Amino acid sequence: MKTAQSRQKSYADKRRRDLEFAVGDHVFIKIAPMKGVMRFGKRGKLSPRFIGPLEILDRVGTLAYRVALPPNLAGVHNVFHVSMLRKYLANPSHVLSYEPLQVAPDLSYEEKPVQILDRQERRLRNKVMKLVKVRWLNQSVEEATWESEADMRIRYPELFGKV
Structure with a gap:
């Protein structure tokens, strides 16, 4: 049993990444795909795994960060464990075109x-x-x-x- 535990620990230690973010950094938040739920017009395997980039407001404890969430995610708690975050590497040529959407209370919108x-x-x-x-x-x-x-x-x- 001890050898199996040490083998599993060695596998986990090799895959572990120590992530640290500073206040003001931008990150992506990992979201869990749910069966039958349509996210951003895509269902199942094609639904996005990360949302963002979002700004880090402050550090909470040793492994958690408070993130600035957009108004349409106001019902979601804004503190996330470091394992749920991925670093956003800013690219000056990467410009996001943002057009405001009229979002219904159930976070859906009508396409015309x-x-x-x-x-x-x-x-x-x-x-x-x-x-x-x-x-x-x-x-x-x-x-x-x-x-x-x-x-x-x-x-x-x-x-x-x-x-």
């Missing part, structure tokens, strides 16, 4: 289509599906999605104008 970028016909065995590439309000052009033209005409007739 802005314009149709492209049209396409997908031929199946017995029918032809008409698709449109839609750019959404809070998304960039690269994140446009292909949607069924019939569904989009029903849900958003103003997008197609007078035909």
